[in-house]
Amino acid sequence: AQTVTQSQPEMSVQEAETVTLSCTYDTSESDYYLFWYKQPPSRQMILVIRQEAYKQQNATENRFSVNFQKAAKSFSLKISDSQLGDAAMYFCAYNMNRDDKIIFGKGTRLHILP
Amino acid sequence: GAVVSQHPSRVICKSGTSVKIECRSLDFQATTMFWYRQFPKQSLMLMATSNEGSKATYEQGVEKDKFLINHASLTLSTLTVTSAHPEDSSFYICSATEYSNQPQHFGDGTRLSIL
Numbered sequence: 001a002q003t004v005t006q007s008q009p010e011m012s013v014q015e016a017e018t019v020t021l022s023c024t025y026d027t028s029e030s031d032y033y034l035f036w037y038k039q040p041p042s043r044q045m046i047l048v049i050r051q052e053a054y055k056q057q058n059a060t061e062n063r064f065s066v067n068f069q070k071a072a073k074s075f076s077l078k079i080s081d082s083q084l085g086d087a088a089m090y091f092c093a094y095n096m097n098r099d100d101k102i103i104f105g106k107g108t109r110l111h112i113l114p
Numbered sequence: 115g116a117v118v119s120q121h122p123s124r125v126i127c128k129s130g131t132s133v134k135i136e137c138r139s140l141d142f143q144a145t146t147m148f149w150y151r152q153f154p155k156q157s158l159m160l161m162a163t164s165n166e167g168s169k170a171t172y173e174q175g176v177e178k179d180k181f182l183i184n185h186a187s188l189t190l191s192t193l194t195v196t197s198a199h200p201e202d203s204s205f206y207i208c209s210a211t212e213y214s215n216q217p218q219h220f221g222d223g224t225r226l227s228i229l
Contacts, residue, residue: 033215043205045158045220091157100146100211102218104157 002027004094006105013082014113020067021077021108023092030054031097034068036077039107040088048090051075053097079110087112116142118210120221128229129200135193135224137208143188144210148218149181152205164191198228 003026013019025034036048051059051068058066063080079086092105117140125133137147146165150158164170164185172178180202182194191210195202205225209218 035217043152043207043223045207045209047217050217095215097215100214100218101148101160101163103160106157 002029002094002096002103004092004103004105006092006108008108009106010109010111012111012113013079015082015084017082018078018080019082019110021079021090021092021110023075023077023105025073025075025092025094027073027094027096029096033095033097034066034075035093035095035102036064036066036075037091037093037104038086038088039091040085045091049077082112084112084114086110116210116212116219118144118208118219118221120208120224122224123222124225124227126227126229127198129198131198131228133195133198133226135195135206135208135226137191137193137210137221139189139210139212139219142210142212142219144191144212145188145214146211147185147191148209148211149183149191149193150207150209152207152223154205158207161193195226198226200228202226203228 005024032053034051038046049061065078067076089107091107094103119138121136149161161176162170162172166188170183185191207223209220211218
């Protein structure tokens with residue numbers, strides 16, 4: 001069965017600094033998608049970034065980038081120039097290519113220190 | 115961008131009441147919709163997957179008779195919590211996807227409180 005593990009329940013970073021959130025997953029599939037979702041206090045789920053497993057190039061969205069290590073089954077999120085609005089719960093998620101179901105990790109709560 | 119509207123955003127009702135939550139895709143046709151439950155400070159737990167015109171597929175441990183899901187059109191899915199009890203109090207979120215392997219678009223969630 002596929003699993004997603006986020007080993008950091010909480011993290012803090014100084015405003016304007018860089019922070020990396022860790023995620024590992026387990027699957028026997030070769031074709032899948034990985035995501036990072038942000039859930040602010042409003043509890044809305046916001047897609048931050050999406051990575052297709054067959055693409056070697058790491059996905060990037062402005063200040064957000066990932067380090068995708070397929071062999072190691074690792075998918076970390078780097079947030080550069082952290083802003084107060086980045087404070088939220090971040091969920092790493094996995095989706096098999098032939099199945100639309102998403103499996104979420106337990107989340108990492110990110111605090112931004114002014 | 116794709117918008118999913120979920121209504122109501124907040125429900126407070128007495129034990130024994132049935133509560134219906136609607137999930138609508140506003141600017142796209144959703145072939146598949148998903149219903150999640152989220153307990154405080156926990157992750158999203160998939161409850162069921164619904165495809166338009168067919169019966170929902172429930173995850174293991176989710177009571178079908180308790181959580182009735184209807185996906186009558188390509189833009190609307192409903193979740194009815196039947197005879198709700200305090201233990202059903204939770205945050206319920208829906209999501210929708212237009213095509214297979216496309217990102218899911220989430221509603222804003224419904225906070226359900228059963229007194």
